[in-house]
Amino acid sequence: MSDKTQKNAAKFTLYALTWPIFIEILLHMLMGNADTLMLSQYDDNAVAAVGVANQIMSIIIVMFGFVATGTTILIAQYLGAKQRKKASHIAVVSIIANCAFGLILSAILFIFGEQILLLMNLPEELLSPSLIYLQLVGGFSFVQSLIMTFGAIVKSHGFTKDAMYVTIGMNIVNVFGNYIFIFGAFGLPVLGVTGVAISTAVSRILGLIVLFIYMYKRLNGELPWSYLTKKFPKEELQQLLKIGVPSAGEQLSYNASQMVVTVFIATMGTAALTTRVYVFNIIMFAMLFSIAIGQGTQILISYLIGKGKVKEAYHRCLKSLWIAMAVSTFGTLVFALFRETLLGIFTDNPEIIKLGGILIIMSIILEPGRAFNLVVINSLRAAGDVKFPVYIGIISMWGVCVTVSYGAGIMLGLGLVGIWLALILDEWIRGVLMLFRWKSRRWESMAFVNKKSASASGHERRALEE
Template sequence: MTQNKKLTLFALTWPIFIEVLLHMLMGNADTLMLSQYSDNAVAAVGVSNQILSVVIVMFGFVATGAAILVAQNLGAEKNQEAGSISVTSLSVNLWFSILLSFGLFLFSEQILNIMDLPASLMGEAVAYMNIVGGLIFVQAMLMTIGAILRSYGHTKDTMYVTIGMNVLNVIGNYFVIFGPFGIPVFGVQGVGNVTAISRALGFIVLFVLLIRRASGNLPWRAFYHYEKAHIKHLLNIGIPSAGEQLSYNASQMAITYFVAQLGATAITTKVYAQNLMMFIFLCSIAIGQGTQILIGHHIGAKETEKAYHQCIRSLKLAIVISLSVAVVFYFSSDMLFGLFTDDPAILTTGGILLLMTILLEPGRAFNLVVINSLRAAGDVRFPVIIGILSMWGIQVTIAWIFGLHFTYGLLGIWLGFIVDEWLRGLLMLQRWKSRIWTHKSFIKDKEKPHSQPNTS
């Protein structure tokens, strides 16, 4: 299989690692730079971005489905089919995201009122929402093209474009917020324009790269002439995945509500601890996404044994790396938390939370790697059902019982995280080892071109 010979886990993963790291470092660039301009501006943009993050999940489901279907078809050497799915997913997400953009632009003030935003923040929040929300369809296209290119194995392309977008965003923010060389200061409206422009330029570059990388296998007729099977498969993969993400976001909001009952210090400690934890599971995220691409190709090529062992190898690697990084972070906890605060209560509790994270992160690695593997194989619904049940039945329940009822505070809440991640992770591993997923592929045997012995 020619596609698989070009793909290795390392070659796929390190650009994804850099890209996700950049998102983590630069995702709050607007907020950090605006803090030098106005606290009200920070609050206005922060609330607006909370709303926009939910919208992004809603159209992210098409990108998720496209990534898996394209990888499977490329593995089956069905390049034209992969191209057709790519074009269809772009079309579907474009029209859906334009509809959402239109709604955000027209009803931005009403939506922000639901968040009970103070009147003093409304003007800036509406201005930001109208610009960034009104053009959110560009982000939908960025996500979809990025997912397709990664499935083709071109993870470096999306990494380089992400770097360029972030550099443009920071430079643009500097000019519109600080107004050097006598340039007028545009504040929130300027930040919104910079965000929109950097995304638009990123989309143009990625679109050109997609046309070049797909080597003429993009039947543009599929942009307006949909195949029923393609739409069905996109929805079967994407909607459950989006539902799981929305459920996760909702469960985290519930956890945050619990933490709020513990006081301002607890909220601050949680924020700092989770900011540090993001860097611990960064490798697991990258390994999980790289493994999904590889397994999608293997499944398309009917190489189920290669797919099976790839997941196990990736899981072992993710566990070792996440455990090692968690240990290093724990022994550096005073220094790391000291970057944010000198409050002894936060330093003490934060250190204990990072100690518990040593147990938490290997469990999270199970979910980030094995769930992506199951999705890549076409086994989509099982992880979603178990995920939703465990998030609410285990994580939220234990967090309330031990965090609030038995007054263990953040320690009880972290216990809920640990039990949830490990329970789900072990159930996912059991599902993978059962090999039920071998019958879930979206590429049917009769569709496979003439098979030849694999000599690789």
Template sequence: MNNKSSKSIKTLSLFALTWPIFIELLLHMLMGNADTLMLSQYSDHAVAAVGVSNQIVSLIIVMFGFIATGTTVLVSQYLGADQRANAGQVAVVSIVANVLFGILLGIVIFFAAPTLLSIMGLEAHLMTEAKVYLQIVGGFIVFQAGIMTIGAILRSHQFTKDVMYITIAINILNVIANYFVIFGPFGLPVLGVTGVAITTAICRMIGFIIIFYVLIKRIKDELPFSFLKKGWPSFELKNLLRIGIPSAGEHLSYNTSQLMITYFIVLIGTDALTTRVYTQNVMMLVLLFSLAIGQGNQIIIGYQIGAKQLDAAYKRCIKSLWIAIGFSIVIAFIFFLFSKPIIGIFTDNPDIITMASTLLLLTIILEPGRAFNVVCINSLRAAGDAKFPVYLGILSMWGVGVPLAYFLTIHVGLGLIGVWIAFIVDEWLRGVLMLWRWKQGKWREMSFIRKPQEQG
């Protein structure tokens, strides 16, 4: 057994876990921004088409996230309780389940792409490019499902650097490939959106192959694939779903509410849609600090729950929350100060640049609210309290966020500013209530791990 995979709970450090996750997330963001930046040199309409398609892809990826989230929580709790055999069984079941699910969803997306884009109300002149992108990227989404699941397993075993290195390699490959298909050097054909879709799918396939190889090298002895021969792994699947389905419900609610709000923006016009794409690309660079802290914090709390260190878990969440809030405010302010030259990288349209700058000013208020949600929700899930975030999420997103966005954007006529105000109200309302739930302490009795005598 690799010594590193046997680290005790005492050796866990938020910084040591978080910085590779941060780099990994940063590179994922840069991959998306690289696609947008390169396509912006090709056509603003291409950016809008890919932006809408990626909204749908993001929604589909959420469906894989429920297995990956359950995997992170269960593997971390089992490792914290020193029940490595059970951790290995969960890992095997999660890989097989998500890959099969990915194949099924890929087939559905390929054939349903035109219908999904029509539901989004996409303008006719954007439909062809958006459909091609969605069919190619969505059709091969199984590789992303595998990457997410195996990445969750490696991170739970504290191999966060391995996942980071793989992400670096794939991002470099993706940027190089995009350059060839968008700009057509050396007389090569310019493939535009179609080329970007193809390179995205191929890079994800390569990434899956590499990360699976790394998984086998790192913890081969702890992956009992023969365990599946004993019959249907109902116990492991049940535990994964008990965490994952509520988690997916919260993410699904968020992404469907974002799709609905995107529909409102489509009604405003292509410029508004393009502005949102550019602004959200920058916002994600702000959010990733909170995301990295939230994921690292989730692993530590999972270990602490498994080891029955409940008071330490409580303090860890609060400390991580303040760190995330501080980072989000500072980084959001810096991006606002340089908002016009940053957005100017993507477009020379003065209306888009001005509006995006205003939205980034509002982002200084928005991001601390999102930090509340990221850290507190991940903490609640790590402790086994997975249902409360989805119930509250649905209530707030659909009872407050979406109606307020419609009222301010369409009724009052505030446009994208109305959308951002609705985001702020929704995120802060949910964030404060998530912190209240954590302080209540009901999660202290919700661990999912088996007792030692139940190990197979």
């Protein structure tokens, strides 16, 4: 790698990594909120239709994430261990692997979109707009797979600002496209959900092009594409899968369980689905700090593990956790105080505003629990402990969240209040167990670089084992 790349990779701090990630995620959230807000001026049913389609897209994005997560952790660990050639090999293999995977999933969504939506028990009036959105956005989901991979590469090298700048541009394009197609600006036809889907797809394509340029510029073109022509990259793929598949498994289990919960909510009617979408768009801002701190901590701990600074990595996770819990709790309290005003931005339906307000108040308890998982699970992954979160996640998400959602929400007739109770129990149970796991320090012997760094000197290996 170039001296410039080495310099940036060596200056990892939580603040330097996290604030651009914070802005990037904020802008991603604003893009989703812009879609929801602008569609709410068009039709509440359109909001619910896009919300359900995005539930499916969230699972697809998680599946792309198994390569992106492995890329982020491995590159950061190798940079910390000063094995930059290995880091570059991981980068090129991850790009090709996720591109191929993305093309396959894009074809599946486009061809079988209707069958997938029918499995969601969607109300009949939402099926057509949901299918349009899913086929357009899902058909181009391979673009998102590459955005995630390029983003993982530049972030793990310390260039977190690049992804932020690209997201700013994507937001501008998306909002402008929504304005044109939803409100019929400049004499163009009103396209509703179709227009939102077109705006989303186009903004992502343009973002991909710009992010690729950033990546190539920042790394001075030092991506060894010729390495792929010399041999099948079996070792690199095994490395990516070893970390990425279990990591994605936990996320996939979560999203799949949330899809089942969405099916439960769908039986409660369109108003319940719409309420969930509006509340989620509001409380996502409280989650923002936890998500950003979790991602920044993951990169930093990976780098520290690679350098052999295990004690510093241990304390970094705990400090990040308390910060995330404090900020997310404060944010949710503020939203609870202004809940009616915030919900009134999206809708004037008194039923939705009343029920949504109750859910926002309940989120004061939910969000600190979620912070446990967003920070500690990312830290465990960074240290190589990727299986434990999956095992606990599957047990809790399905044994607690799904089961209690059905029991309290459907059988006891508590509706969305019962669903929120299940979410609270799930997040806190998993979170506390993850904290105990981190404090047990069993992850100290699991770092990937420790086991596979055959080129490390004896002194470096001893440092890694301290």
